[in-house]
Amino acid sequence: MKINFRQTFKMAMSSIFSNKMRSFLTMLGVIIGVSAVIILVSIGQGTTKSVTESIEGMGSNLLTVNIMGRGADTSLDIDDVEMFDEFIGVGKVSGSSTMNADIKSGTTILEDISINGTDEDYLSILNYEMSEGRFLIDTDLDNRQRVAVVGSDVKSELFGNASAVGEEIKIDGQTYTIVGSLAEKGSSMMGSNDEVVVIPLTTAQRLSGDTSIRTIYVQAKSADTVDVAKAYMENYLQRKFGDEDAYRVFDQSEVLDTVGSVTGMLTAMLGGIAGISLLVGGIGIMNIMLVSVTERTREIGIRKAIGAKYSDILVQFIIESIVLSGMGGIIGVALGIGGAYAITAIFKLETVVSMGIVILSTMFSLGVGVVFGIYPADKAAKLNTIDALRYE
């Protein structure tokens, strides 16, 4: 015949509530453990998410060629950019030449702003959007027009909320007309994306007196062709320079993998450390259950005398420790989720509370109750009836 679990559960609850302070303190270990696991893992997963987003924000299926060496031997020019366009797997290509300069509008001077000379494909390859006006077009490059597109930070610093289109700025003393401004994109691994001024590549080359291109952005046709495109590009660059150190092809998906494994490890480590506190909470439960068994020796003796079997006492005490740890687990889950939201609200740190970790830590806390409850329960159930009855 089966044990009446409902009645056993009621018995456990009344025993737990008859000693509220002690039960609460015992649960506290599990509460802290579970909420720490949830909070720390949410921070880890939140970090993973925001880092991943910022890398992906740089552009989709992006390959970046950087020229490392100096001098005429190791440089690319506009012809190379056109060659890249022919490679299998390559979608769009955009050459870019970057320098830093002071810009001036009226009396406002912004120092050391990144001036990016590039072409029309740059916008879509790097996932920018326009907030007003237009981006560069072919004619701007053909005619070396002195037009500029400003990043959102530059725009707001110079013009506030007013429209920038049609305004004039001076770069290194030369006057440029603003034709559009970029929507805010936020920071990526390469620094701020919004504190930039984009001008036609040809104009930039004339400004700096240097026709070389130091960076080429390539967008593969799809995620599947990234590797093919990369192989073609590396092959081309190797033949051109004969030196692996002269260039670097930066593969976004590789970085994503690396970052993913690093942040994954970080999350696991945080979870592991928090898991240890959950373990300590379990030891606390075992400790208090052992005390409880000693205190209730006589009760156990009475129960056994009137017919409780080993299994009855065992189940009674295990259920008690499961209820303790399970209640701690539920409170811990609530606190953990609340804590994760609080951290996002207060510290502006992205957190992701996944259902998986909530379920896992709840199960783990119940498991802790079983594992750390077995020994005290077994001890209780094995007590000698006669001795237990005489215990004072």
Next chain:
Amino acid sequence: MSLIRTENICKSYFMGQYELKVLKNVTFEIKSGEFVSIVGPSGSGKSTLMNIIGCLDVPSSGRYLLDGIDVSGMNASEQADIRNKKIGFVFQSFNLLPKLTALENVMLPLIYRRVSEKEQRERALLALEKVGLGDRSLHRPNELSGGQQQRVAIARAIAGDPPIILADEPTGNLDSKSGIEIMEILTDLNGKGATLVMITHDDKLARESGRMVMIKDGIIGEGVSI
């Protein structure tokens, strides 16, 4: 037919090298419906005998037949079953669970018998009414007098309708008035057919029983039938 029958029961304890024989070839029987008191001074072995009769302990040698079943070689779980179904204990110190109400205390043996909760409640209430405490079912032991607590204990002993009630100094912790009440309830139960075995050191109490069994130094001697 004898309800309790012991055949050459011996019980010894070992204290290091030294063997302490507590019971020596105890042979006696108790018939169904009898009221037997087991009398002896402290250290005579009567507690050990009670433990064996109550299936809390097993003899070192000899046979113990309870209701025709040989229980001397049973394991702990089988013994628990026998205690639950065949024996109602009444202890000197009541041994109620302080955190449970009178009703819950009386329900306890029925919980371990795995009857439905509804039946537990009904039978426990009936037993409490039998000892005159139907109106106190929701009181906790510390809200009851000693005599009332012992009555709850008796209700717990009879709730499962066991054939034997085993009372160990049932009036030992009570004032004389409550003691008389308890004895009245016990003799009344015996009058209604229950087999009653009472352990006591008090000759006066023992005379209320139908038969006295003396025990001294682990050896049993039949006393006078009254």
